[in-house]
Amino acid sequence: MTRQQKNTRSPEGEKRMVKGSDLLHQFGRPIASDAKLNQIAARITAAKRPLLIFGAAASRAAASHLGLAADMAQFVIRTGIPFLATQMGKGTVSESSHLYMGTPALSEGEDVHEVIDKADLILPIGHDTTEKPPFIMRKGGQEVIHIAEQAPPVEPVYFPQFQLIGEIGHSLKALADRLEGKLPNAQALLYLRKPILERTAARATEDRFALRLVNDISEVMTPHDSILVLDNGQYKISVARNYQTNAPNTLLLDNALATMGAGLPSGIAAAMLNPLHRVMALCGDGGFLMTSQELETAVRLKLNLVIVILNNKDYGMISCKQASKDFKNFGTKFDNPDFVKLAESYHAKGTRVDPRDDLVPALEAAFEGGGVHVVEVATDYSDYKRGLTDKPRSRKAKPTTRLSDLG
Structure with missing residues (x-):
């Protein structure tokens, strides 16, 4: 039998194949009995x-x-x-x-x-x-x-x-x-x-920075049509505990492999799919540097995206875990570029916010201005380390202070 004969099918055979290929599409999701x-x-x-x-x-x-x-x-x-x-x-x-x-x-x-x-x-x-x-x-x-x-x-x-x-x-x-x-x-x-809420409020000093950060972000992100994307870092647990969500997929994070550097690419995808929503990617400096070149993608695609970078020049989660084991700190410290100039080099906008200042106006201006905007915030996690390493009994509470209240 030649190759041509092998590949030749009768009209009846073709019909049977079409019907067979459609079988999977005839079944929906299972229904409980x-x-x-x-x-x-x-x-x-x-x-x-x-x-x-x-x-x-x-x-x-x-x-x-x-x-x-x-x-x-x-x-x-x-x-x-x-x-x-x-x-x-x-x-x-x-x-x-x-x-x-x-x-x-x-x-x-x-x-x-x-x-x-x-x-x-x-x-x-x-x-x-x-x-x-x-x-x-x-x-x-x-x-x-x-x-x-x-x-x-x-x-x-x-x-x-x-x-x-x-x-x-x-x-x-x-x-x-x-x-x-x-x-x-x-x-x-x-x-x-x-x-539980009362105990959480009493322990608010254990992660003061993260709670203030959540409060400031919450002021500019509306509950149903804003999307907050988290990279993986020291801040993620406290933000996930405390940021209030009222609609599915308005807080996006990765708890599977918890891959550092996922924040910016995920924010880009969210902004592409939801052009009418406010989209913010919250990244640590270490995670952001792993995929910072994707600023070019975001600018080229003319997206509206705000990226907040928490700058502490440290792989903070690893530092915390080393400290919790009484290990000497090793290999977690690094220097950073000027994030404002880095953003501008990609034709994005950049703003640096002193942690003693109110973050809300900077975030509001970034969203109102449109386009890709990097907001850098100097970060001190000293109040937060005990909250992570000692496994506090802590849960979501509406924060009452802002970054401007640092004093």
Whole structure:
């Protein structure tokens, strides 16, 4: 048989191939069965202290599935169960809700983990093992029901006893139909919210710089149509804990490989996809220098993007970890270029802000001026080191001071 004969197909064969190639497009996301929904609803109804945790996969799904964010918000409202959001799940449900309990930035040891410790049933919605787990499961601990579109890989720190696999919006609406008005213990953990907030306020001096930074950024970033992108560095944990988000994907960060240098490229992508939004990339000086050449890309694409560089001439996270182990500091210090002149050399704009001055006017001017604008802020993390290395019990609190209050 010749090559031509091998490749020749009958019209009937071609039709069968076309039909076969379309098979995958005939199937949607899986839908949880009524039997499974009834089983899970019974477990939730029997719980004495239930807790929801929205994760990265929930936030991703909300961005791609129209109406899913509303479905998740309605589930919280209809059941009345308090919730946490992981760093990558922030904004899935609005954090202005009175049922929002906080954002775990570590797996254990924070104030917000008191809520987890006291829960008898935890429902992670959209848990994703690519990010740091918000809590560590142990044998004999709380019951965990995994609600997602995909089954999780079983891990030493996450091995849910029950799973509800299917399209998240359908699962939550169907569960709410079964649970609404039938959960007398729904808000059993809510009493912890106020004392956690009070303890956080009392510990605000442990990460004063980050809290002031969050407050200043929050003044120029509106909750629903601004996007804050975080690079990976010493500031990230405190910003992720404390920056309030009210819509999915308005805080973007990488907790998988936590790659330094991701902030500026991610900010560029966000600005390209959302030209009418305010987009800010918050970067440490070490991370920014790893991809600083992408300023040329941002300028060439005529993007509107503000890049805030926290300049402390140090790989601060590594310095912190070395100090926490009582190691001598090694290899973390470096010198920086003039970031304003560097920005101008790429035909971007540049501003330097003294930390004793108010950052808000500089950020507002950068956004109003349009284009690519680098704002450099000299940074002192001395107040922050204890907050990272000692695993403080800390969670989101609305900051009350600004960078101008440094004195």
